[in-house]
Amino acid sequence: MTRVSEHLNRALHDLLAADPGVHLLGEDITDPYGGAFKVTRGLSGRFGDRVRSTPLSEGAVVGVGAGLALAGRKAIVEIMFADFATLAFDQLVNFAAASTSMYGRPVPIPLVVRCPSGGNRGYGPTHSQSPQKHFLGVPGLHVFELSPFHDAGRLLETMLALGRPCLLFEDKVLYTRRMYEDGVVDELFRYEVTGGVARVFLEGAAEPDCTLVVHGGMAHRALAAMRDLLLEEDVVCELLVPSQLYPLPDLPGLERAGHVCVVEDGSEGGGWGAEVARVLHPRLWSTLRRPITLVASAPSVIPAAPHLEREVLVQPGHIRHAIMEALS
Amino acid sequence: MIDTFPPFASPRSAPPPAEEDLRLLLLIRHFELTLLRLFEAGQLSGTTHTCLGQEYIPVALKPLLEGDDFVFSNHRGHGHFLARHTDPHGLLAEIMGREGALCSGVGGSQHVYHRRFLSTGVQGESLPVAVGTALTLKDTGALTCVYIGDGTWGEGSVYEALNMARLWEVPLLVVVEHNGIAQSTPTTAQMAGTVAGRAAAFGIPHHRTASTEIDEIRAELALLVAEVRSASVPLVVEFATHRIGPHSKGDDTRTPEEIALAADHDWYTRYAGLFPEAFGRLDREMRELVERAAADVSARPPSVWERP
Numbered sequence: 300m301t302r303v304s305e306h307l308n309r310a311l312h313d314l315l316a317a318d319p320g321v322h323l324l325g326e327d328i329t330d331p332y333g334g335a336f337k338v339t340r341g342l343s344g345r346f347g348d349r350v351r352s353t354p355l356s357e358g359a360v361v362g363v364g365a366g367l368a369l370a371g372r373k374a375i376v377e378i379m380f381a382d383f384a385t386l387a388f389d390q391l392v393n394f395a396a397a398s399t400s401m402y403g404r405p406v407p408i409p410l411v412v413r414c415p416s417g418g419n420r421g422y423g424p425t426h427s428q429s430p431q432k433h434f435l436g437v438p439g440l441h442v443f444e445l446s447p448f449h450d451a452g453r454l455l456e457t458m459l460a461l462g463r464p465c466l467l468f469e470d471k472v473l474y475t476r477r478m479y480e481d482g483v484v485d486e487l488f489r490y491e492v493t494g495g496v497a498r499v500f501l502e503g504a505a506e507p508d509c510t511l512v513v514h515g516g517m518a519h520r521a522l523a524a525m526r527d528l529l530l531e532e533d534v535v536c537e538l539l540v541p542s543q544l545y546p547l548p549d550l551p552g553l554e555r556a557g558h559v560c561v562v563e564d565g566s567e568g569g570g571w572g573a574e575v576a577r578v579l580h581p582r583l584w585s586t587l588r589r590p591i592t593l594v595a596s597a598p599s600v601i602p603a604a605p606h607l608e609r610e611v612l613v614q615p616g617h618i619r620h621a622i623m624e625a626l627s
Numbered sequence: 628m629i630d631t632f633p634p635f636a637s638p639r640s641a642p643p644p645a646e647e648d649l650r651l652l653l654l655i656r657h658f659e660l661t662l663l664r665l666f667e668a669g670q671l672s673g674t675t676h677t678c679l680g681q682e683y684i685p686v687a688l689k690p691l692l693e694g695d696d697f698v699f700s701n702h703r704g705h706g707h708f709l710a711r712h713t714d715p716h717g718l719l720a721e722i723m724g725r726e727g728a729l730c731s732g733v734g735g736s737q738h739v740y741h742r743r744f745l746s747t748g749v750q751g752e753s754l755p756v757a758v759g760t761a762l763t764l765k766d767t768g769a770l771t772c773v774y775i776g777d778g779t780w781g782e783g784s785v786y787e788a789l790n791m792a793r794l795w796e797v798p799l800l801v802v803v804e805h806n807g808i809a810q811s812t813p814t815t816a817q818m819a820g821t822v823a824g825r826a827a828a829f830g831i832p833h834h835r836t837a838s839t840e841i842d843e844i845r846a847e848l849a850l851l852v853a854e855v856r857s858a859s860v861p862l863v864v865e866f867a868t869h870r871i872g873p874h875s876k877g878d879d880t881r882t883p884e885e886i887a888l889a890a891d892h893d894w895y896t897r898y899a900g901l902f903p904e905a906f907g908r909l910d911r912e913m914r915e916l917v918e919r920a921a922a923d924v925s926a927r928p929p930s931v932w933e934r935p
């Protein structure tokens with residue numbers, strides 16, 4: 300059994316070993332600390348100053364990453380908490396993303412900015428957000444998310460091969476979960492990954508009553524809801540988890556879905572779900588029986604106290620409730 | 628306040644701190660130790676950053692600050708708060724998310740706004756805001772005090788704020804708790820040059836002290852802080868200090884030697900050795916006070932928050 304954080308750590312080890320042009324930057328990422336979430340453990344010992352702990356300078360560090368990329372290297376930058384990616388917004392949007400096209404010719408910027416995101420850990424309003432939505436719709440900027448289904452090594456390679464700046468969101472609770480293996484989720488559900496999209500399904504089921512579309516950090520909560528819906532409501536759900544959130548890749552099998560529900564951890568309003576619906580509505584207009592259901596966290600700051608935090612962030616019960624309401 | 632400590636023979640000439648100050652030092656120390664204990668017992672969630680070893684800084688500054696002053700704090704802010712408002716119950720309730728919480732349990736350990744005390748968990752964010760508040764205090768005799776760590780000097784906002792503070796001559800007291808480390812990274816691996824040099828670049832007066840003696844610190848700073856108020860000018864005060872605990876909890880990757888070196892500077896062991904009886908009495912008193920507060924707050928119902 301491999302924890303997601305260990306899996307990602309191994310992927311980083313393999314990547315740095317395979318490609319001497321890859322650099323890694325971030326606060327407190329060198330040994331023995333190995334990063335706030337231990338994802339970079341062992342890397343500085345092995346790869347020397349290709350792995351650098353930086354000052355507290357998120358904006359400039361992402362700029363440095365872009366500079367390394369501009370000069371022909373590949374850069375991976377860790378932002379300690381995704382909330383602080385806002386400090387690098389200018390570098391990402393006005394430099395890294397824009398530069399890939401604003402000089403009238405393609406300029407490769409192979410840069411990945413890793414952002415540990417999400418709540419349910421009681422870290423409070425500035426250390427718990429899922430700010431994916433703030434980075435959607437920026438020309439030249441790709442947004443990805445870690446999942447328990449997708450191989451992190453392949454994901455890192457894909458992102459760097461794009462030659463464009465990418466954000467990689469990594470849910471902090473997901474770090475502690477295990478990677479799924481061999482197509483098996485549990486005794487009920489199976490999965491397969493095709494075209495970068497993981498599809499989780501009930502074996503032998505024909506048409507699902509509802510297909511959920513979620514990002515990697517939401518996978519476990521979606522699965523919990525699917526299990527309850529199946530066992531207690533007799534509602535069959537399928538789950539799609541794309542590793543690339545923006546631009547949205549082709550999502551398979553939706554034409555036969557009874558209903559589509561997009562769930563995201565970000566706060567309600569201007570979110571990823573709306574973007575997914577924007578892409579899907581014209582495509583599915585003739586087969587959809589009702590509008591796509593969007594589930595998001597409350598339009599609220601994320602409280603530190605667990606009993607308040609729980610109310611704000613999407614929980615399995617919210618998903619189940621929203622689906623039952625839509626299907627009723 | 629009557630000093631109840633017997634005179635002591637010490638290699639240092641400084642007299643013992645006043646009882647009132649020692650009480651506050653010990654209140655903060657036991658507050659922080661209690662938090663770590665509650666964490667270990669699984670009674671606290673999230674994270675916390677204790678100011679173990681650095682308690683004397685806000686205690687020394689306490690009488691130098693006035694009621695109308697703004698105080699901005701950071702992630703390591705429990706001592707800053709308790710030296711400003713002696714309300715361990717309110718702060719603990721905030722951290723535990725219980726009834727009586729200062730901010731309904733929404734902010735938690737790192738995000739407290741109470742009267743004119745405000746803390747945020749994003750490093751460097753507070754300085755520009757502090758300059759804004761200080762603009763409104765110009766020529767009123769009040770000032771804005773903002774605590775930052777040495778690591779936070781990595782953030783660009785710090786320099787943008789210092790520039791405006793000097794240009795616009797605002798009464799801003801920047802207190803730098805220079806403990807030589809930021810999370811796990813030594814300052815030597817984070818900072819080129821010095822805090823003094825950076826202040827000088829903006830023409831902002833800078834005072835560095837390595838003293839951990841409350842009265843000595845106050846004597847060094849009294850006139851300088853008065854000048855911030857009267858002349859409406861920024862000032863950077865840098866404390867050479869030591870973080871004797873972990874960055875948050877259980878995440879100290881320093882060597883035992885490094886940790887021992889930091890602990891050598893602990894006022895707690897020094898005072899305990901210098902006047903054991905009086906110290907022991909107050910130590911017990913404050914420990915029990917915090918234990919009672921923890922028992923009281925733990926028994927309260929969860930905090931209630933009206934979500935906007």
Ligand SMILES: Cc1ncc(C[n+]2csc(CCOP(=O)(O)OP(=O)(O)O)c2C)c(N)n1
Nearest residue numbers: 383703748749750776777778779808809810
């Ligand atoms: C913008 C931002 N980046 C990173 C962090 C994570 N973080 C919290 S405290 C800290 C170290 C701060 O060091 P310093 O300013 O020296 O204060 P100290 O912890 O030593 O008191 C870091 C990196 C943060 N809270 N905000």
